[in-house]
Amino acid sequence: MQHQDTKLIHLGRESSKKIQSVNPPLVRASTTTFPDLASFKSSYQGITFETARYGRSGTETTFELQSTIADICAAESCIATSCGLSACTAVLSTYAKLGGEILIQKDCYQPSINFALNVLIEYGVKVSLFDDIAELNQLITRKTKLIFIEVPTSLTMKLIDVKAVASIAKRYNVPVACDSTWGSPLFFDAHKLGVTISIHSATKFINGHSDVMLGAITGSYTDLSDIRQWCEKNGSYAAPDSCWMALRGLRTLSIRMHQHQRNARYIAHWLNKHPFIVRVAFPALTSDPYHSLWKKQFTGAAGPFTIELKTCSEAAFTHFINSLKLFGLGTSWGGFESLIMPAIPHHERSKDKLPDKSRLVRLHIGLEHKKDLRDDLAQALEKLKT
Numbered sequence: 001m002q003h004q005d006t007k008l009i010h011l012g013r014e015s016s017k018k019i020q021s022v023n024p025p026l027v028r029a030s031t032t033t034f035p036d037l038a039s040f041k042s043s044y045q046g047i048t049f050e051t052a053r054y055g056r057s058g059t060e061t062t063f064e065l066q067s068t069i070a071d072i073c074a075a076e077s078c079i080a081t082s083c084g085l086s087a088c089t090a091v092l093s094t095y096a097k098l099g100g101e102i103l104i105q106k107d108c109y110q111p112s113i114n115f116a117l118n119v120l121i122e123y124g125v126k127v128s129l130f131d132d133i134a135e136l137n138q139l140i141t142r143k144t145k146l147i148f149i150e151v152p153t154s155l156t157m158k159l160i161d162v163k164a165v166a167s168i169a170k171r172y173n174v175p176v177a178c179d180s181t182w183g184s185p186l187f188f189d190a191h192k193l194g195v196t197i198s199i200h201s202a203t204k205f206i207n208g209h210s211d212v213m214l215g216a217i218t219g220s221y222t223d224l225s226d227i228r229q230w231c232e233k234n235g236s237y238a239a240p241d242s243c244w245m246a247l248r249g250l251r252t253l254s255i256r257m258h259q260h261q262r263n264a265r266y267i268a269h270w271l272n273k274h275p276f277i278v279r280v281a282f283p284a285l286t287s288d289p290y291h292s293l294w295k296k297q298f299t300g301a302a303g304p305f306t307i308e309l310k311t312c313s314e315a316a317f318t319h320f321i322n323s324l325k326l327f328g329l330g331t332s333w334g335g336f337e338s339l340i341m342p343a344i345p346h347h348e349r350s351k352d353k354l355p356d357k358s359r360l361v362r363l364h365i366g367l368e369h370k371k372d373l374r375d376d377l378a379q380a381l382e383k384l385k386t
């Protein structure tokens with residue numbers, strides 16, 4: 001079997017052969033036309049999102065991106081969606097059955113949880129949150145339709161034992177969906193750990209250039225069959241332009257991930273000893289409570305992590321954030337540039353004043369030179385003294 005690095009370069013390029021280019025062409029379409037009635041009819045027998053039928057079910061560009069992602073995620077099949085959140089909501093919606101129950105890990109990407117708690121419950125599904133394996137064991141019943149986890153959890157960076165989740169799920173014959181975005185397909189092999197349905201916000205590392213919104217769901221054809229139908233019925237759609245950009249981004253995923261890792265480890269290690277920092281939540285650090293689980297489940301560490309600052313005033317905090325020159329202030333991550341953001345729930349982000357204690361900040365360590373990133377953080381952290 002070929003190494004992931006080689007696959008990333010050579011997969012998904014069948015269509016380029018027809019035009020003798022290295023990079024595949026971008027195929028846009030609403031209407032797809034057929035040479036005769038027989039081929040028109042047979043397009044309706046093909047797999048939705050993998051057969052040219054109508055623009056909504058994708059073009060060759062969509063299919064090439066999906067087959068590449070499926071392959072590098074060690075899955076049979078992939079469904080591309082409009083963004084990471086729509087991938088999460090498609091999976092959650094598929095299993096939202098009247099009288100059934102969905103179990104979601106606490107601290108998962110908040111918009112995913114909000115969708116379940118605010119939208120899905122209106123349809124008569126029960127939604128419960130669990131924090132760890134013990135709580136999952138207590139909550140799971142014959143009515144459970146889906147277990148939804150995320151490793152590590154957004155902002156809090158908690159790691160759950162995925163194999164343990166999968167073995168509990170197996171006893172009840174329940175699928176496990178996992179938001180695998182942080183590790184990227186290169187550092188986290190979700191299906192190997194027993195995940196049935198793996199989700200990536202391809203907006204992040206897969207595209208990697210902060211200019212595309214896209215989601216991806218991977219699994220076997222059987223395990224994705226209900227989700228595929230749900231997506232088809234709901235008019236779920238990934239734009240070929242976005243798929244083309246993401247396929248182009250994927251070519252460099254490996255070198256990007258390794259540079260994110262080198263830089264993030266260096267910065268996290270340095271911050272861990274910084275006098276103004278209480279805690280660095282980054283599982284690749286030996287001091288992190290999830291370090292041993294991380295070593296078991298991941299083959300690398302990605303760029304985003306959370307730090308807790310020592311108590312400081314709102315003015316000092318503002319001064320710190322505004323003094324950074326290389327770290328952009330913004331949500332999201334996975335692009336080439338470093339980012340910073342107050343690590344607070346979505347619904348509190350517009351508040352005037354936050355408590356002075358336990359200020360959490362989320363960093364995304366980009367591809368700049370690590371020493372420039374350190375120097376920028378060092379000068380900005382000095383502002384916390386004021």
Ligand SMILES: *Cc1c(COP(=O)(O)O)cnc(C)c1O
Nearest residue numbers: 083084085109179181201203214
């Ligand atoms: C960003 C993110 C999402 C949502 O992806 P979008 O493409 O922004 O919709 C979902 N899960 C995780 C873990 C994320 O970080």
